[in-house]
Amino acid sequence: MAFANNHFYQQQPVIDMKKFKNIAFIILTLLAWTVFIGYGFIDGFLLRPITSQDSAEAFIDATKQKIKNEFVGNVAMALIENGKVSETFFYSIDRPVNENTLFPVASISKWVTSFGVMKLVEQGKIDLDKPVDDYLTRWHLPKSEFDNKKVTVRTLLSHSSGLIDDLGYDGFATDEAIQTIEESLTKAADAGSANGVAIVGYEPKSKYMYSGAGYTILQLLIEEVSGQSFQEYMSKEVFVPLDMQSSTFDYLKESNSQLAQIYTVDKTTRKMNKFTALAAAGLYTTTNDLSKFMIANISENDVLSEKTVQKMSKAETFINNTKVYGLGSHLYSQDDKESNIIGHDGSGNDAINTAARIDLKSKSGIIVLETGNWNMASSIADEWMFWKVGIADYVVMQRNKSYLLTLLIIGYIVIIGISVFIIRKMK
Structure with missing residues (x-):
């Protein structure tokens, strides 16, 4: 029993480290996406005008x-x-x-x-x-x-x-x-x-x-x-x-x-x-x-x-x-x-x-x-x-909030979905 317990405690950190890296990668990717959306909101490059037509x-x-x-x-x-x-x-x-x-x-x-x-x-x-x-x-x-x-x-x-x-x-x-x-x-x-x-x-x-x-x-x-x-x-x-x-x-x-x-x-x-x-x-x-x-x-x-x-x-x-x-x-x-x-x-x-x-x-x-x-x-x-x-002024930002929130959530779903798929493929 002592040998078996020692073997378990020697191998467990390796398995936990893989999970930790995978979770950390997903979290960092989600964080990067959040920062990107936030910066696009503040800087204005992700905001949509009231019309896309130039007339x-x-x-x-x-x-x-x-x-x-x-x-x-x-x-x-x-x-x-x-x-x-x-x-x-x-x-x-x-x-x-x-x-x-x-x-x-x-x-x-x-x-x-x-x-x-x-x-x-x-x-x-x-x-x-x-x-x-x-x-x-x-x-x-x-x-x-x-x-x-x-x-x-x-x-x-x-x-x-x-x-x-x-x-x-x-x-x-x-x-x-x-x-x-x-x-x-x-x-x-x-x-x-x-x-x-x-x-x-x-x-x-x-x-x-x-x-x-x-x-x-x-x-x-x-x-x-x-x-x-x-x-x-x-x-x-x-x-x-x-x-x-x-x-x-x-x-x-x-x-x-x-x-x-x-x-x-x-x-x-x-x-x-x-x-x-x-x-x-x-x-x-x-x-x-x-x-x-x-x-x-x-x-x-x-x-x-x-x-x-x-x-x-x-x-x-x-x-x-x-x-x-x-x-x-x-x-x-x-x-x-x-x-x-x-x-x-x-x-x-x-x-x-x-x-x-x-x-x-x-x-x-x-x-x-x-x-x-x-x-x-x-x-x-x-x-x-x-x-x-x-x-971009306050009015434009407010109008785009729901659009950017949707974009943020879709990004989260895509990131998590792709990450889970890759992790399963690697097993």
Whole structure:
């Protein structure tokens, strides 16, 4: 018996080692497959675009399915190819919309306003790097522990001014009196849950922090320097030269038949709020007009020189070394060398969502204006960026999760099946 037991204990480790190697190989292969899928998810090379076809018609057809799957009250969409509108799509559950229907575009107002500000810079009436307080008489930045002289037109345009207002404006109901610009900057009554006070709360130029009040200060700056109301100035200096015939910062003067119905997430309609902060949130425009504005960013125009437009698209603010914002527009290409996408999104007011983005290199772009859904426009624009240039955002990643999970599981099954087959063959 002693001999037999010794023989067993001498041979058993050899058998266990083979099993261990086989199991280790399977585990390592499964781990490698998991890493591959994970990297493909993060890097984007395994993600699938919303359509595999390379045509504007195919992209719009794919977005129609997305619209069917979620509630949206109305949508106006335009695609730009080679500097021209190539395809449009319009949808509404009630009153029809078209290329001349006025939509509230929320924060896209900031991008359009930046053209008006830079017009004053080109005319030599303001300096990008001079303290903004030097131009103001009706209101001044309140004292803080930081140097207000570092708050310039440049830092206001690029959201690096040090302001901590956290605005997002809710606006005022049509039967409510609105604040003056000065009152709003002192304490915005339509701030919602935001701080709502235009005060410097961190070192100017030190970081990016989105500020609605920064653009309300620019609105005041335009009025003080030009001697005109903000609406009059923007119409004369931006809308008329770009032939934006329908665009307005005073929608109450427009015929109701031109206005898109404002849907909320519960599928009802309501009247649109009005704003003191017009430069930050008050623009009404159409896909027809907005396409003209976007094309002005990639071609000669009657508002700004090509040199100025190029300057506006350069990164002024960063988050973790990633380019975030220029002089009036978001920068969407990040570190991608094959594209240079700028633009702006807008949202809020239960529920307006808008997106306008254009690639300065390929001269292609997208406009999506909608009401009734919190993020339909932005998510379609995100899908467009991945479809067009391969830049994967959160929306694209979320849409691909089930596909990649399926791919992961199929890979597991194949790896285990092949491994078991090989092991049996080797016996």
